[in-house]
Amino acid sequence: MPTLSLPVELNSLQQQDLYYANVRKIIYMGLGPLGCAPRTVWENSNSTAEINGGKCIDWINEMIIEYNAIVSSSVVDMGMELRDAQIIFCDVYKGMMDIINNPRRYGFENVHSACCGIGRYGGMVGCVSKEVACEEPSTHVWWDFYNPTKAVNTLLAHSIWFGQPLFDICLPISIQQLTSM
Structure with missing residues (x-):
């Protein structure tokens, strides 16, 4: 597995620049499960066999988890340093993996294939026209190569704002709580 290196110092400098520009509420969004x-x-x-039966590529998701952990840790550290600032981290990976691992709970049927794409998993050729799109996008997790469907984005947005139905995506508080402070 490749090693991930993130310039955390640069991230901290950007936070400090925002702070000195009188920004007191900052939201960081983590990366989603690109390995899925x-x-x-x-x-x-490959053309003769599917890896993991079309499931997620672990080594890629492990890098995403590591990246999100580094950013989340940086957010916590900066929050302690800049006491009057409210800085939160929203873990989109965690939310999407809950959907992928429990699709029926959230009304999804297809967690692996793009709604709009051609080839295996809809991942070979992108969404070239609406004619190649599936009939029920709300049952798919993925719209195209890398982007979630409107149904997933709506579920994530509600969870990020209200803190549910996907719990604890944003920490230490939800965006709704942040805006009311």
């Missing part, structure tokens, strides 16, 4: 995206799964399979 149709294009990534297609690129990591």
Whole structure:
């Protein structure tokens, strides 16, 4: 597995610049599970056999988890340094993986294939026209190569704002709580 290196100092400098510009509420969004995206799964399979049966590519998601952990830790550290600032981190990876691992709970049926794409998992050729799109996008997690469907984005947005139905995506508080402070 490749090693991930993130210039945390640069991230901290950007936060400090925002702070000195009198910004007191900052929201960081983590990365989603790119190792589960149709294009990534297609690129990591071959024509005769499917890797993991079309499931997520672990080594890619492990890098996403590491990146999100580094950013989250930086947010916590900066929050302690800049006491009158409210800085939160929203873990989109965590929310999307809950959807992917429990699709029926959230009304999804297809967690691996793009709604709009051609080839294995809809990951070979992108969404070239509405004619290649699936009939029920709300049952798919992925719209195209890398982007979630409107249904997933709506679920994530509600969870990020209200703190539910996908719990604890944003920490230490939800965006709704942040805006009311």
